[in-house]
Amino acid sequence: MATLVSGKPGDASIDLPHRRQAGYEVSQFTIATRESRLALWQAEHVKALLEQRGHQVGLLGMTTKGDQILDRSLSKVGGKGLFVKELEVALEEGRADLAVHSLKDVPMDLPEGFALACVMEREDPRDAFVSNKYGKLSELPQGAVVGTSSLRRVVLLRALRPDLKIEPLRGNLDTRLRKLDDGQYDAIVLAAAGLKRLGLGPRIRDIFETSDMLPAAGQGALGIETRSERPDVAAALSELAHQTTWLCVAAERAVSRAMGGSCSMPLAAHATLEGEYLQLRAAWGDPDQAGALVTARGAEIVADLAEAAKLGEEVAAKLRAGGAH
Numbered sequence: 001m002a003t004l005v006s007g008k009p010g011d012a013s014i015d016l017p018h019r020r021q022a023g024y025e026v027s028q029f030t031i032a033t034r035e036s037r038l039a040l041w042q043a044e045h046v047k048a049l050l051e052q053r054g055h056q057v058g059l060l061g062m063t064t065k066g067d068q069i070l071d072r073s074l075s076k077v078g079g080k081g082l083f084v085k086e087l088e089v090a091l092e093e094g095r096a097d098l099a100v101h102s103l104k105d106v107p108m109d110l111p112e113g114f115a116l117a118c119v120m121e122r123e124d125p126r127d128a129f130v131s132n133k134y135g136k137l138s139e140l141p142q143g144a145v146v147g148t149s150s151l152r153r154v155v156l157l158r159a160l161r162p163d164l165k166i167e168p169l170r171g172n173l174d175t176r177l178r179k180l181d182d183g184q185y186d187a188i189v190l191a192a193a194g195l196k197r198l199g200l201g202p203r204i205r206d207i208f209e210t211s212d213m214l215p216a217a218g219q220g221a222l223g224i225e226t227r228s229e230r231p232d233v234a235a236a237l238s239e240l241a242h243q244t245t246w247l248c249v250a251a252e253r254a255v256s257r258a259m260g261g262s263c264s265m266p267l268a269a270h271a272t273l274e275g276e277y278l279q280l281r282a283a284w285g286d287p288d289q290a291g292a293l294v295t296a297r298g299a300e301i302v303a304d305l306a307e308a309a310k311l312g313e314e315v316a317a318k319l320r321a322g323g324a325h
């Protein structure tokens with residue numbers, strides 16, 4: 001028996017009861033996912049990682065309200081939480097066991113009974129400049145039209161280039177790129193992570209330094225949500241977690257939470273681990289006052305998620321002291 005249970009996960013010759021005895025809990029999971037190309041890529045990515053560990057994994061694709069509402073700015077119709085609600089219903093009804101999200105789109109506080117069970121290693125957290133005519137922001141002529149619907153990108157772009165005409169841009173990545181290709185914009189700004197995941201890296205003409213365009217809390221990281229009463233799922237997911245990313249996003253999300261919790265605020269928060277120190281920078285811009293940016297930073301040696309969140313709260317307090325509201 002001992003030789004059997006020490007086999008590699010995924011080895012079909014090992015039957016499940018032996019693995020359970022050895023602490024090798026192998027299960028069958030269903031992942032609830034949106035059906036955009038990016039969401040499916042992310043769900044397939046997690047599926048493959050779980051399968052490598054011997055689990056059997058299926059996908060449950062669904063269209064969310066956020067996917068259906070393409071004509072209005074999301075911040076006006078209820079925020080990005082619209083992307084996660086239907087997936088949570090599937091978890092609640094037991095039709096799925098986990099939901100994979102872009103962490104940037106996950107509300108700061110999950111509804112009662114749900115937990116963020118895993119944060120995975122972050123892709124490039126930066127924003128990308130995409131254009132068919134210009135190589136970078138500084139090459140854009142006076143008054144050029146730039147597409148984005150993110151309030152954060154609007155206030156940061158205004159601070160860099162007050163002359164630009166910023167126009168709304170909604171839809172999934174393919175839709176946004178098509179609108180650029182149709183000639184509606186001189187350039188658009190998108191998260192580098194999404195483009196790279198979909199093999200669209202060649203569309204990126206320039207990547208903004210975080211000092212110019214501070215990323216959104218959680219940008220580039222994947223978060224996995226489960227029902228809180230599913231320690232079996234959490235245990236299987238613990239192997240996919242990336243501790244440094246988790247510490248960073250805990251600090252970033254704490255800034256957001258302390259500033260009101262909505263993910264459609266004109267707020268940026270970005271943390272990195274520099275040696276022993278968790279370095280956190282945040283920026284807040286008044287959407288009604290062109291160019292008015294409040295920035296704050298902090299650094300601490302943190303031992304756990306709670307200490308990372310405390311750093312986030314301190315930086316949020318500095319933002320507020322500087323006039324952010």
Ligand SMILES: NCc1[nH]cc(CCC(=O)O)c1CC(=O)O
Pocket residue numbers: 102103104105189190191192193194218219220221222
């Ligand atoms: N709000 C949309 C969204 N949510 C997650 C990503 C992809 C990048 C990521 O994982 O942060 C994007 C696209 C974008 O902002 O350009």
